[in-house]
Amino acid sequence: MEIYINAVLLTLLAVTSCAIIRQRSLFGVVMLAGTYSFLMASVFVVLDAVDVAMTEAAVGAGVSTVIFLIALHLTKSREYPKPRSAVVPLFITLITGFALIWGTSTLPPFGVAxxxxxxxxxxxxxxxxxxxxxxxxxxxxxxxxxxxxxxxxxxxxxxxxxxxxxxxxxxxxxxxxxxxxxxxxx
Amino acid sequence: MKSDVLLRIGVKLILPYMLVFAAYVQLHGDYGPGGGFQAGVIVAGMVIVYALVFGAKAARQIAPVALVERLAPAGVLIFAATGVPSLFAGKRYLDYSVFGHDALHAHEWGVFLVEAGVITTVAATLIAIFYALTDREHS
Incomplete structure (x- = not known):
């Protein structure tokens, strides 16, 4: 049962991240980031880390959303239309992602007592x-x-x-x- | 920033429950999830929600800037001072056993004081950051 809940939550997290990347309106990005925090809080609840979940829900989804909104109000709420070149950032992200996945390969399996x-x-x-x-x-x-x-x-x-x-x-x-x-x- | 009636009444209804929940999280941290950090964020959230609906000026009247900025260091001082009595008793810093006759009682008092320090600093710092941001909005 727990693995299905985890699968659903992690899929939604991935979907939210993709939506954040695709979104050009920064207002939408802030709202999606709040959603991401709430999903993350749910993941923490599933992992029995209720203390962390409370902090994530209150700080991540609550206070920081408000702070981001104030920041948007003070600046502009639209992202620059096009990044100059996506090659270098993509390269760095791929390397980092690969290193992280490689690093977890020697960790003990998830949920082992x-x-x-x-x-x-x-x-x-x-x-x-x-x-x-x-x-x-x-x-x-x-x-x-x-x-x-x-x-x-x-x-x-x-x-x-x-x-x-x-x-x-x-x-x-x-x-x-x-x-x-x-x-x-x- | 003054919004419609529904929001104002809703926020007024919700605030007392937030306060009770913050107190529960704070005082019940020994037995359930929570503690000073979480309760502090909830208290800060109360002021921020109030400010969002009633405006930053109204929020500044319930939680004045000067008070908030004094409470932030005061919390750290409460936490740090909790450890000092045990030094005078010849024990280690932050040893709670000086606060009562039996270990359980002393421990409860020690944790209570430490958590009081944490909630004060966390809540006051978050509110102060919020004020500092909204301050720029006005100027």
Missing amino acids: DAPIHEHTTPHYLDAAREKQIAANVVTAVLADYRSFDTLGETLVVFTAGIGIMMLLRVRRRRGPAGGNEGEPS
């Missing part, structure tokens, strides 16, 4: 979480207990990214010719 990733640290996490009863959701246990330093770093990264974007977006406003409507400095 005795893959190395499930035998190394995962049993330890699961056993410890059950023994100490720290968190029923082991993802939270890993994020907040075993790797709390990582999570602190991630929070810092989110904050730093925010600062960077705000600095980038504010620079031009200060230099801009229209000095009329900037009342509050922060």
Whole structure:
């Protein structure tokens, strides 16, 4: 059953990607990208990664769609009609795609329980979480207990990214010719 | 940006449920899927949805720019400060066992504080980015 759901979802993902490539109106591209994110979130749900699925649905399909729409509103909503030459990009894409497929050829088969990733640290996490009863959701246990330093770093990264974007977006406003409507400095 | 009645009423109806869902995702992260990151995005989504329908100016009145920009670093500080009490107790940084008498309680408090820091930073940063973008629209 699961393999059929996966097949349907992955086919729809491929169709959406092709539609994004064919689409010239950037508004349509943004909408299709939102669709892509929702499909990807569904794939994550099938893979039992519900935490990732929630993030993908909220950030990928929600917030970034809005941000892309604002960006379109600020710029132009049509793509340049023709790329100069498709040969070099096609070549690079083919090489990268081939390298990726070649790289996955040595990976353990999809969904196998005795893959190395499930035998190394995962049993330890699961056993410890059950023994100490720290968190029923082991993802939270890993994020907040075993790797709390990582999570602190991630929070810092989110904050730093925010600062960077705000600095980038504010620079031009200060230099801009229209000095009329900037009342509050922060 | 003021849209029709249906959208405005619909958004007003949906916002409280979004808030409750964000609180559920935040506080229930120990037991179900979710946690600070996901709840933070939902909270930011609330403000963004409100701004889309009622305009950025109205959104700035419920979540003022100055407040949002102070909350983003405050979240990182909450997270970082959570680790400090254990240092004074002679334990390792971010060791939650100082927050209560038994391990389970202490752990719950520790995770609660850490997640509070995460939701604050994530929500405030996303809202601040949104504000910074809509700010350019006006100028």
